[in-house]
Amino acid sequence: MGQVTLSFDNGPDPVVTDRVLDVLARRDLKASFFAVGDRLADPAAGRALVRAREAGHLIGNHTFTHGLPLGEDLRADAVEQEIIATERALAQLGLTTRLFRPHGKGGQLGPHLLSRAARDYLAAEHYTCVMWNCVPGDWRDEAGWVDTALAACAREPETLVVLHDYVASxxxxxDRFCGALLEAGHSIRQAFPRSCLPMRDGIATSALVAMVA
Ligand SMILES: [Zn+2]
Known part of the structure:
Protein backbone atom coordinates (compact mmCIF):
# COMPACT_ATOMS: atom_id res chain seq x y z
CA MET A 1 0.00 0.00 0.00
CA GLY A 2 1.23 3.42 -0.89
CA GLN A 3 1.86 6.85 0.49
CA VAL A 4 -0.34 9.57 -0.93
CA THR A 5 0.27 13.32 -0.76
CA LEU A 6 -2.53 15.76 -1.57
CA SER A 7 -1.97 19.16 -3.15
CA PHE A 8 -4.41 21.85 -4.26
CA ASP A 9 -3.57 24.28 -7.06
CA ASN A 10 -4.95 27.45 -8.62
CA GLY A 11 -6.72 28.76 -5.52
CA PRO A 12 -7.36 30.17 -3.13
CA ASP A 13 -11.07 30.49 -3.76
CA PRO A 14 -13.30 32.37 -1.33
CA VAL A 15 -15.75 29.44 -1.12
CA VAL A 16 -14.11 26.21 -2.28
CA THR A 17 -10.83 26.52 -0.36
CA ASP A 18 -12.72 26.70 2.92
CA ARG A 19 -14.72 23.59 1.98
CA VAL A 20 -11.51 21.71 1.22
CA LEU A 21 -10.05 22.86 4.53
CA ASP A 22 -13.17 21.66 6.35
CA VAL A 23 -12.81 18.15 4.87
CA LEU A 24 -9.11 17.98 5.69
CA ALA A 25 -9.74 19.20 9.23
CA ARG A 26 -12.45 16.63 9.88
CA ARG A 27 -10.09 13.87 8.78
CA ASP A 28 -7.07 15.45 10.49
CA LEU A 29 -5.09 15.49 7.22
CA LYS A 30 -2.38 17.93 6.14
CA ALA A 31 -1.88 18.96 2.52
CA SER A 32 -0.34 21.75 0.41
CA PHE A 33 -1.92 24.71 -1.36
CA PHE A 34 -0.19 26.25 -4.38
CA ALA A 35 -1.66 29.72 -4.71
CA VAL A 36 -2.06 31.89 -7.78
CA GLY A 37 -1.01 35.38 -6.74
CA ASP A 38 -3.69 37.44 -8.44
CA ARG A 39 -6.41 35.49 -6.61
CA LEU A 40 -5.15 37.00 -3.37
CA ALA A 41 -6.66 40.36 -4.31
CA ASP A 42 -9.95 38.92 -3.02
CA PRO A 43 -9.77 39.35 0.77
CA ALA A 44 -11.95 36.28 1.42
CA ALA A 45 -9.63 34.16 -0.68
CA GLY A 46 -6.66 35.55 1.19
CA ARG A 47 -8.29 34.71 4.50
CA ALA A 48 -8.81 31.13 3.34
CA LEU A 49 -5.12 30.79 2.53
CA VAL A 50 -4.13 32.20 5.90
CA ARG A 51 -6.51 29.70 7.50
CA ALA A 52 -4.74 26.93 5.56
CA ARG A 53 -1.36 28.00 6.91
CA GLU A 54 -2.68 28.30 10.45
CA ALA A 55 -4.11 24.77 10.17
CA GLY A 56 -0.66 23.41 9.34
CA HIS A 57 -0.93 23.08 5.58
CA LEU A 58 1.98 24.07 3.38
CA ILE A 59 1.66 27.10 1.10
CA GLY A 60 3.36 27.34 -2.28
CA ASN A 61 3.80 29.85 -5.11
CA HIS A 62 2.00 28.88 -8.34
CA THR A 63 2.74 32.07 -10.39
CA PHE A 64 0.79 35.31 -10.35
CA THR A 65 -1.44 34.96 -13.42
CA HIS A 66 -1.26 31.25 -14.33
CA GLY A 67 -0.82 32.47 -17.90
CA LEU A 68 1.73 31.11 -20.33
CA PRO A 69 3.93 28.38 -18.85
CA LEU A 70 7.20 29.99 -17.80
CA GLY A 71 9.19 28.00 -20.35
CA GLU A 72 7.13 29.66 -23.09
CA ASP A 73 6.85 33.11 -21.52
CA LEU A 74 9.24 35.33 -23.45
CA ARG A 75 8.78 38.47 -21.34
CA ALA A 76 12.11 39.72 -20.03
CA ASP A 77 10.48 40.36 -16.65
CA ALA A 78 8.45 37.14 -16.41
CA VAL A 79 10.17 36.11 -13.16
CA GLU A 80 9.30 39.46 -11.63
CA GLN A 81 5.72 39.40 -12.92
CA GLU A 82 4.94 35.80 -11.99
CA ILE A 83 7.12 34.58 -9.13
CA ILE A 84 8.18 37.72 -7.30
CA ALA A 85 4.74 39.33 -7.64
CA THR A 86 3.25 36.30 -5.92
CA GLU A 87 5.84 36.50 -3.17
CA ARG A 88 4.70 40.09 -2.59
CA ALA A 89 1.01 39.16 -2.58
CA LEU A 90 1.71 36.41 -0.05
CA ALA A 91 3.81 38.76 2.08
CA GLN A 92 0.84 41.14 2.36
CA LEU A 93 -0.97 38.31 4.12
CA GLY A 94 2.03 37.59 6.31
CA LEU A 95 2.84 34.45 4.35
CA THR A 96 6.20 33.38 2.98
CA THR A 97 7.10 30.28 1.03
CA ARG A 98 10.07 28.65 -0.62
CA LEU A 99 7.90 26.13 -2.46
CA PHE A 100 7.22 26.74 -6.15
CA ARG A 101 5.09 24.75 -8.54
CA PRO A 102 5.12 25.61 -12.26
CA HIS A 103 2.12 24.92 -14.51
CA GLY A 104 1.28 24.13 -18.08
CA LYS A 105 -0.33 21.77 -20.56
CA GLY A 106 -2.70 20.08 -18.16
CA GLY A 107 0.06 18.78 -15.96
CA GLN A 108 2.44 17.34 -18.53
CA LEU A 109 6.05 17.42 -17.38
CA GLY A 110 8.38 19.00 -19.92
CA PRO A 111 10.57 21.94 -20.91
CA HIS A 112 7.57 24.27 -21.12
CA LEU A 113 7.45 24.38 -17.32
CA LEU A 114 10.44 26.61 -16.53
CA SER A 115 12.65 29.17 -18.22
CA ARG A 116 16.35 29.40 -17.48
CA ALA A 117 15.72 32.72 -15.76
CA ALA A 118 13.08 31.12 -13.54
CA ARG A 119 15.37 28.20 -12.74
CA ASP A 120 18.20 30.55 -11.84
CA TYR A 121 15.98 32.71 -9.64
CA LEU A 122 14.51 29.71 -7.83
CA ALA A 123 17.98 28.28 -7.25
CA ALA A 124 19.36 31.58 -5.96
CA GLU A 125 16.41 31.94 -3.60
CA HIS A 126 16.72 28.37 -2.30
CA TYR A 127 13.35 27.25 -3.58
CA THR A 128 12.06 23.71 -3.68
CA CYS A 129 10.24 22.90 -6.94
CA VAL A 130 7.26 20.67 -6.28
CA MET A 131 6.11 18.71 -9.32
CA TRP A 132 3.62 15.81 -9.29
CA ASN A 133 3.01 12.31 -10.61
CA CYS A 134 -0.80 12.24 -10.66
CA VAL A 135 -3.09 14.77 -12.33
CA PRO A 136 -6.51 13.09 -12.37
CA GLY A 137 -8.19 16.01 -14.16
CA ASP A 138 -10.65 17.06 -11.48
CA TRP A 139 -11.41 20.32 -13.33
CA ARG A 140 -12.63 18.56 -16.46
CA ASP A 141 -13.85 15.19 -15.16
CA GLU A 142 -15.90 16.12 -12.15
CA ALA A 143 -17.42 12.68 -11.69
CA GLY A 144 -14.53 10.47 -12.77
CA TRP A 145 -11.41 11.98 -11.22
CA VAL A 146 -11.79 10.03 -7.97
CA ASP A 147 -11.51 6.67 -9.72
CA THR A 148 -8.70 7.93 -11.96
CA ALA A 149 -6.74 9.06 -8.92
CA LEU A 150 -7.44 5.86 -6.95
CA ALA A 151 -6.11 3.79 -9.85
CA ALA A 152 -2.97 5.93 -10.02
CA CYS A 153 -2.39 5.62 -6.28
CA ALA A 154 -2.71 1.82 -6.55
CA ARG A 155 0.06 1.73 -9.17
CA GLU A 156 2.70 3.86 -7.42
CA PRO A 157 4.34 3.47 -4.01
CA GLU A 158 4.36 7.26 -3.64
CA THR A 159 1.78 9.47 -5.30
CA LEU A 160 1.63 13.26 -5.30
CA VAL A 161 -1.89 14.13 -6.44
CA VAL A 162 -2.74 17.50 -7.98
CA LEU A 163 -6.29 18.70 -7.33
CA HIS A 164 -7.80 22.18 -7.65
CA ASP A 165 -9.37 24.15 -4.83
CA TYR A 166 -11.44 26.38 -7.09
CA VAL A 167 -13.57 23.47 -8.41
CA ALA A 168 -16.67 22.99 -6.27
CA SER A 169 -17.06 19.33 -7.24
CA ASP A 175 -14.10 13.23 1.57
CA ARG A 176 -15.13 10.23 -0.53
CA PHE A 177 -11.68 10.18 -2.15
CA CYS A 178 -9.86 10.32 1.19
CA GLY A 179 -12.08 7.62 2.62
CA ALA A 180 -11.44 5.35 -0.36
CA LEU A 181 -7.68 5.88 -0.09
CA LEU A 182 -7.66 4.93 3.57
CA GLU A 183 -9.97 1.98 2.97
CA ALA A 184 -7.57 0.72 0.29
CA GLY A 185 -4.81 0.77 2.90
CA HIS A 186 -2.93 3.84 1.73
CA SER A 187 -1.62 6.40 4.13
CA ILE A 188 -2.06 10.10 3.46
CA ARG A 189 0.91 12.23 4.41
CA GLN A 190 2.05 15.79 3.88
CA ALA A 191 5.64 15.04 2.80
CA PHE A 192 6.43 15.16 -0.90
CA PRO A 193 7.96 12.17 -2.71
CA ARG A 194 11.58 13.01 -3.48
CA SER A 195 11.05 11.96 -7.08
CA CYS A 196 8.67 14.91 -7.45
CA LEU A 197 11.25 17.48 -6.27
CA PRO A 198 13.70 18.24 -9.11
CA MET A 199 15.06 21.15 -7.05
CA ARG A 200 15.38 21.08 -3.28
CA ASP A 201 16.45 24.17 -1.33
CA GLY A 202 17.88 25.60 -4.54
CA ILE A 203 19.83 22.48 -5.48
CA ALA A 204 18.71 20.96 -8.78
CA THR A 205 18.71 17.24 -9.48
CA SER A 206 19.39 15.81 -12.91
CA ALA A 207 15.63 15.56 -13.44
CA LEU A 208 15.31 19.34 -13.66
CA VAL A 209 17.04 19.54 -17.04
CA ALA A 210 14.00 18.08 -18.80
CA MET A 211 11.76 20.77 -17.28
CA VAL A 212 13.68 23.86 -18.44
CA ALA A 213 13.27 25.41 -21.90
ZN1 LIG B 1 -2.14 25.27 -11.99
Missing part, protein backbone atom coordinates in the same frame (compact mmCIF):
# COMPACT_ATOMS: atom_id res chain seq x y z
CA UNK A 170 -13.51 18.63 -6.09
CA UNK A 171 -14.39 19.78 -2.59
CA UNK A 172 -17.65 17.83 -2.76
CA UNK A 173 -15.89 14.58 -3.67
CA UNK A 174 -12.80 15.02 -1.50
Missing amino acids: TAANL
